[in-house]
Amino acid sequence: MTSxxxxxxxxxxxxxxxxxxxxxxxxxxxxxxxxxxxxxxxVIWGLDGAFSCxxxxxxxxxxxxxxxxxxxxxxxxxLALMMGASLFGYLVRLGLIFLAVMLVKDFSWxxxxxxxxxxIVTHLGLLxxxxxxxxxxxxxxxxxxxxxx
Amino acid sequence: xxxxARLAAAAADPAEAKNIAAAGSAxxxxxxxAIGPGIGIGIIFGNAIEAMARQPEAAxxxxxxxxxxxxxxxxxxxxxxxxxxxxxxx
Numbered sequence: 001m002t003s004x005x006x007x008x009x010x011x012x013x014x015x016x017x018x019x020x021x022x023x024x025x026x027x028x029x030x031x032x033x034x035x036x037x038x039x040x041x042x043v044i045w046g047l048d049g050a051f052s053c054x055x056x057x058x059x060x061x062x063x064x065x066x067x068x069x070x071x072x073x074x075x076x077x078x079l080a081l082m083m084g085a086s087l088f089g090y091l092v093r094l095g096l097i098f099l100a101v102m103l104v105k106d107f108s109w110x111x112x113x114x115x116x117x118x119x120i121v122t123h124l125g126l127l128x129x130x131x132x133x134x135x136x137x138x139x140x141x142x143x144x145x146x147x148x149x
Numbered sequence: 150x151x152x153x154a155r156l157a158a159a160a161a162d163p164a165e166a167k168n169i170a171a172a173g174s175a176x177x178x179x180x181x182x183a184i185g186p187g188i189g190i191g192i193i194f195g196n197a198i199e200a201m202a203r204q205p206e207a208a209x210x211x212x213x214x215x216x217x218x219x220x221x222x223x224x225x226x227x228x229x230x231x232x233x234x235x236x237x238x239x
Contacts, residue, residue: 116231
């Protein structure tokens with residue numbers, strides 16, 4: 001590397017963090033559909049299913065927020081730190097989800113089937129929902145929703 | 150040595166042997182499920198850095214797409230985790 005090239009260890013990304021707004025959107029939509037998911041889960045697995053569904057949704061939304069916060073915090077510092085935080089953050093977040101589920105798995109109100117299904121369905125469902133809006137605003141920036149005056 | 154002795158004792162009992170095999174398989178599946186997304190996130194991030202270096206003005210768009218890509222890749226690990234939980238404890 002020549003001296004006029006900037007190093008990834010010192011180069012950061014200035015400007016607003018889009019991850020935070022994406023994760024805020026995901027959480028907003030997640031909270032919007034949470035009662036419906038809990039209801040469906042309650043119908044299928046009973047009251048335990050509804051509680052487990054709420055717990056799983058909390059885990060998924062917290063996971064999104066943590067991922068975004070980690071990237072937004074490290075991006076202005078350096079790209080290398082951002083990459084490290086993304087990779088190790090993935091492992092740490094996976095470990096935290098594992099720990100959270102291990103801690104509650106023996107409680108009487110936990111239905112593991114409801115918990116597992118909700119984690120997968122919520123994670124993928126929210127991402128596909130968000131992707132629809134992101135794709136539209138990337139392809140047609142003029143249609144990007146702004147603040148109402 | 151104690152673990153080996155327990156394994157040998159369990160081998161005599163088919164139900165216990167089945168439980169041990171299920172636990173081992175579930176752990177193995179979870180481990181395998183976590184490797185793929187790790188590689189995937191590395192590839193996504195590497196390409197995103199390259200894209201931002203080539204076109205710094207598109208960094209916001211690239212970061213948004215990268216974040217969603219990473220989240221989709223993580224879903225694979227979560228599926229592996231759920232399969233592990235259901236195989237082992239349900």
